Amino acid sequence: MSVAAPHHRRPARPETVRQVVLFVLALALIYPLLWLVFASLRPEALIFSDPTGLPLPPTGENYIKGWTGTGQSFGLYIVNSIILCGVSVIGNVLACSMVGYVFARLDFPFRKTLFALMLATIMLPHQVTLIPQYTLFRELGWVDTYLPMIVPKFLAVDAFFVFLIVQFVRSIPRELDEAALIDGCGPFATYWRIIFPLLLPALVTTAIFTFLWTYDDFFSQLIYITSPEKFTVPLGLRVFLDTTGESAYGAMLAMSVVALVPAVAFFLIFQKRIVDGVATSGLKG
Amino acid sequence: MSMPSAAGAHSAASGPSAQARRWRQRHSASAFLMLSPWLIGLVVLTIGPMAMSLWLSFTNFDLLTTPDFVGTRNYAYMLRDPRFAQSLWVTFIYVAVSVPLKLVVALALALLLAKASFGIGPYRAIFYLPSLLGGSVATAIVWRIVFGADGIFNVALGWFGIEGRSWISTPDTALSTLIALSIWQFGAPMVIFLAALKQIPADLYEAAAIDGAGPARMFFSITLPLLTPIVFFNLVLQVINAFQTFTPSYVISGGTGGPSDTTLLYSLYLYLEAFTKLRMGYASAMAWVLLAIIGIITAALFITSGRWVFYADKGDRT
Structure with a gap:
C-alpha cells in the first residue's frame, strides 16, 4: 500500500499534459483530412488563398463540377x-472460412506441409506472380x-484471412463438432451448419478488411481495368490527376472527399471491431 | 478419467478424441474436396505463376509475341541500368527511414496512451484512422497538395517564419513527403503495441517500484524487453509492406517517379517497365530480385532476433 501511494498522490498535472499532447497530436494528424473537407467546400479560387479558415459560406460547386468532371458520373x-x-x-468469406475450417479441424495427408505453404503465401510479394497472372487472365479474355x-x-x-479463421476455429470447443459427428454429419455439413455460424465475428472482420482493402487496391484496378465505364473510385480519381493542372483542384478535392466517405463510414460503424481486429490479430491495416 | 477400465486409464481418457481423430482422418477425401478452391488457387495463381515468372525473367517478353530466351541478360542489364539502381536506392532509404521512425512513433504514442486515464478509446480510433485511409489514392492526392508550393504545410511553416517550397516537386524533399505519409500511418502498429502493453503484468512494475526503479529504468528493464516480440512482429510486417509501396509514389509523382526519379519506388519502376514499356521479362527479373531482397532481409531479421527478442515463456521454462 505504502508503495502504491506515491502513484495515487501524484498531482493531476502529468495527466493534463498528457491530455493536451494527445489532443494536439490528434488534431495535427487529422488536420490534412479536415483541410481536405474544408477546401472542397470553398470556391475554386479561394482554395489556396485562405488555407486554414472555415469555408464560409460553404459552396457545393466543386462537388457538382467533380461529379461529372471525368466524362462519367462519379456515382458510376x-x-x-x-x-x-x-x-x-x-468470395473471401465463403472460401477462406471453408479452407480455414479444413486446416483447423480435419486430418489429411500433407496437412502440415500445405499449412506451411499457406502461411508462406501470406508473406509472398505479389510482384512475383504478377506478370504470369496478367498473361493468364489476358489469355482468358x-x-x-x-x-x-x-x-x-x-x-x-488471401491466405491471411484463412489464417485468421484457422485461429478462430481453434478457439471453438471441439465438443461442438464432435456432437455433429455423433449426428452423422459429414465435414461439409459440419462446417456449414455448425462452424460457419459460430465464425461470425471472424467473418465480419474478414468482410470489413476485404471491403476496405479491395476498395483501395489501386494497383490491380489500374492494370486490369481500361474502359472508363468500368472505372472504380481510385481510377476515377486518377482521371483528375492525369487531365488537370491546378485548374480543377476543386473538383479533384471534392471527389477525394467522396472517395473517402465509404471508408470513413465503415470506420465509424465498425470502429471498435476494426481496431480490435488489428490489435488481436496483427492485421496490417 | 473417472472410470479407468481394463483398456487402461490412458486410452479411456483419450477415447472420445481418438474417435474424433479417426473421424477426421476418414474424411480426408472431403477435406481435399473442400480445400480444392485453395489448392487450385495455389497451383494456378501462385506456384505456377512463380515458376513461369522465374522462367520469364530469363527471356525477352513483350506480352504480344512469344518469350525469347536471353539467358541472364535481364539480370546483367539490371547492374547497368541507372534507373534500377536509383529505384533500389530510393526504396532502401524509404524503408530504412520510414519503418523505424514509424515504429518509434507508434511505441511512443502507445506508451502515452496506455497511461492516459481517459479518452483511450477515441484517441486509439483517431490515431488508427490514417492507417486505414493512408494507402488510398484520395489520401495521396491530399498529400500532394498539402506538401505542394501553396499547401498548408508551408502555411504552417510560415507561422514559424520558415520559408516553404514545393516539397513534392523539389528532388531533395520529394521522398521525405512519402516517408511522412508512411509515418502518418503509425496507428496500426500503435494499436498492436497498446494491446501488448496491457498484457504486461502490473506486479512487475510494483516489484520494480519496491526496488526503487524509476520510469526510465522500468521502461528499459520491463516494458521494452517484454515488447520485443511485438517490435519484431511489427518490424517484419512493416518492412515487407514498405518494400512494396506503390500507390503514394504513383499518385504523388503523377505516375513518373519524379522529380528526377527521387520517388521512383521499386514497385513503381517495376510497373512502368512491365505495363508502359511492356518489358515483362525485365520486370519479372525485377520481381525475383525483390523477392530475394525481402527474403534475405526477413531471414536476417529472424536470425538476429535471437539476440534481442525476449520471449518470456522461454525464460520460465528453465
Whole structure:
C-alpha cells in the first residue's frame, strides 16, 4: 500500500499534459483530412488563398463540377467499386472460412506441409506472380473485367484471412463438432451448419478488411481495368490527376472527399471491431 | 478419467478424441474436396505463376509475341541500368527511414496512451484512422497538395517564419513527403503495441517500484524487453509492406517517379517497365530480385532476433 501511494498522490498535472499532447497530436494528424473537407467546400479560387479558415459560406460547386468532371458520373465509379468489393467480400468469406475450417479441424495427408505453404503465401510479394497472372487472365479474355480481382477471392488466395479463421476455429470447443459427428454429419455439413455460424465475428472482420482493402487496391484496378465505364473510385480519381493542372483542384478535392466517405463510414460503424481486429490479430491495416 | 477400465486409464481418457481423430482422418477425401478452391488457387495463381515468372525473367517478353530466351541478360542489364539502381536506392532509404521512425512513433504514442486515464478509446480510433485511409489514392492526392508550393504545410511553416517550397516537386524533399505519409500511418502498429502493453503484468512494475526503479529504468528493464516480440512482429510486417509501396509514389509523382526519379519506388519502376514499356521479362527479373531482397532481409531479421527478442515463456521454462 505504502508503495502504491506515491502513484495515487501524484498531482493531476502529468495527466493534463498528457491530455493536451494527445489532443494536439490528434488534431495535427487529422488536420490534412479536415483541410481536405474544408477546401472542397470553398470556391475554386479561394482554395489556396485562405488555407486554414472555415469555408464560409460553404459552396457545393466543386462537388457538382467533380461529379461529372471525368466524362462519367462519379456515382458510376462508386457503384462499380461497391460491386467489386461486395463480390470480393462474398468470395473471401465463403472460401477462406471453408479452407480455414479444413486446416483447423480435419486430418489429411500433407496437412502440415500445405499449412506451411499457406502461411508462406501470406508473406509472398505479389510482384512475383504478377506478370504470369496478367498473361493468364489476358489469355482468358478477363482483362477489362473484374474477374482477375474477384476470382482469386473465391480461391482463398488471401491466405491471411484463412489464417485468421484457422485461429478462430481453434478457439471453438471441439465438443461442438464432435456432437455433429455423433449426428452423422459429414465435414461439409459440419462446417456449414455448425462452424460457419459460430465464425461470425471472424467473418465480419474478414468482410470489413476485404471491403476496405479491395476498395483501395489501386494497383490491380489500374492494370486490369481500361474502359472508363468500368472505372472504380481510385481510377476515377486518377482521371483528375492525369487531365488537370491546378485548374480543377476543386473538383479533384471534392471527389477525394467522396472517395473517402465509404471508408470513413465503415470506420465509424465498425470502429471498435476494426481496431480490435488489428490489435488481436496483427492485421496490417 | 473417472472410470479407468481394463483398456487402461490412458486410452479411456483419450477415447472420445481418438474417435474424433479417426473421424477426421476418414474424411480426408472431403477435406481435399473442400480445400480444392485453395489448392487450385495455389497451383494456378501462385506456384505456377512463380515458376513461369522465374522462367520469364530469363527471356525477352513483350506480352504480344512469344518469350525469347536471353539467358541472364535481364539480370546483367539490371547492374547497368541507372534507373534500377536509383529505384533500389530510393526504396532502401524509404524503408530504412520510414519503418523505424514509424515504429518509434507508434511505441511512443502507445506508451502515452496506455497511461492516459481517459479518452483511450477515441484517441486509439483517431490515431488508427490514417492507417486505414493512408494507402488510398484520395489520401495521396491530399498529400500532394498539402506538401505542394501553396499547401498548408508551408502555411504552417510560415507561422514559424520558415520559408516553404514545393516539397513534392523539389528532388531533395520529394521522398521525405512519402516517408511522412508512411509515418502518418503509425496507428496500426500503435494499436498492436497498446494491446501488448496491457498484457504486461502490473506486479512487475510494483516489484520494480519496491526496488526503487524509476520510469526510465522500468521502461528499459520491463516494458521494452517484454515488447520485443511485438517490435519484431511489427518490424517484419512493416518492412515487407514498405518494400512494396506503390500507390503514394504513383499518385504523388503523377505516375513518373519524379522529380528526377527521387520517388521512383521499386514497385513503381517495376510497373512502368512491365505495363508502359511492356518489358515483362525485365520486370519479372525485377520481381525475383525483390523477392530475394525481402527474403534475405526477413531471414536476417529472424536470425538476429535471437539476440534481442525476449520471449518470456522461454525464460520460465528453465
